[in-house]
Amino acid sequence: MFRMVILTALLAVAAPALADEEPTGDRVAVNGMKMYYEVSGKGDPLIVLHGAYMNIPAMGEIIPVLAETHKVYALEFQGHGRTTDIDRPITYPNLAGDVAAFMDAVGIEKADIFGYSMGAAAGLRFAIDFPERVDQLVAASVAYDYEGWQPAFRDFVPQMSVEMFLEMPFAAEYRELAADPDGFPALVEKLIALEHEPMAWGEDVAALETPVLIITGDADVATLEHSVAMFRLLGGGVMGDMGQPLPASRLAVMPATSHTAVINQPALLHAFIEPFLQGTTPKGFFE
Template identity: 25%
Template sequence: MKNCLLMFSLILCYLLASAQTPVPYGSNPAAGHYQLVRGVKLYYETYGQGPPLLLLHGNGGSIKKLENNIPFLAQHYRVIAVDSRAHGKSVDPGDSLSFEMMADDFAGLLTSLRIDSAYVLGWSDGGINALVLAMRHPEKVKRLVATGANLWPDSTALMPSLWRQQQRGYQENKSVKFTDPKRRNDWKVFCLDVFQPNIPLSALQGVRAPALIVAGDRDIIVPEHTIAIYRHLPHAWLWIIPNSGHATVREHADEFNRKADEFFQAKTVLPPVH
């Protein structure tokens, strides 16, 4: 009996010791770094080896929001997951914020890491950032995946219910003088999506990088808007995910990861069908 108990204890100790502790994505000292870029200390984490892949989260989020994607992608790429300016650990005390500023940040970060070009994957605002980065710094983007992105902030791009909610939120708080730094930053981030981006469809013609444009069939982005983005890109794939909302990268993480990898590895990307 004593031998059995001893054996059980040894097995239990082994199982406990071998159990993997969840990786604290977004707050991982083993993988985290700061880089001063354009006046802001950008926080980023790196995982895996291989071709560089820049990973971009959405509005009000951080690296942690992409915790379902990093482990798979890190098996194939050198993942560089970034907290955007004014998000997560990338503190930005300034009053202004734009997608152009963030795209320039990402280009500067890649340059500082001595990366000539990278694959880029962005969700929501991160998808917008991926497109803007490809427009402003085409040499930095090999291929891009953008899910849940929009080009302008009205009810023809966003679902009308979301657009009305944003407008109410703005009207109710526009006269408030925020003194708390966090609330002031949250307001700045909120206003980013109320007033931006403002990208004409014609501007997409200048994107030379192949693109995979993604949305859920129940996304907060109007389906026709997503299709228009796809059709105006010179080299693009379109993927509308069935039974999915805006959180494609989380709701369908396994399928999303495989599809993104398939796109990055594809030999050719044909022009869209008009």
């Protein structure tokens, strides 16, 4: 939040110079809800998907950085930010379907996807369910199987309660943007239920042809072993310098980084994301 205060102050000072670069916000009908989204930048389309309990501002500085080279469409999911809630559970297939419906509504046939946390799992599910609509997927802080979450997190899930989340800072922040300022408890109930949803997508991941960049913190909510296992399912983990091209998918580990610290390092994220989206690789001795 302190970073966001600083960013807001800097943008206010630079407002005249950045006037033409301000994101454009709008709402569109998606599966019975009014989905809020913002568009910024120019270039190939890149859809940005936020994490649970978050919104577009909470994604921080990575969006304007990505907008320097891409046309970024940042969405707010069901019941999050300025998007309305509907009488429907929040599940990863539902979120993936919402992304597809959003693309239909705004006329995007195919796009790159960048998701963080819940948004990364939604992006992964989207790549599984709608492979023809994804160019490349960047999935930060993701798991493809419930068993991949850290034991401490799996132990915490049964203890989750609405009351617990009502005491967290983002409960008050929710009211500032929410389409329904009193809708936070209902959102929490749905997101707790999401944590209990079955998740075992190993076969689906292994069948993916979409290039995936997996980004994880070395102290993230998914274990390092799980991130490596996912990378191997995607064809990664082989030896380079043997005359064969590197796999299309990649793995990046952010040092000294917890789950919530991943999104607060835009420069490092961008250093991983941009070369992947551009298809560039470091050159070895034998090239």
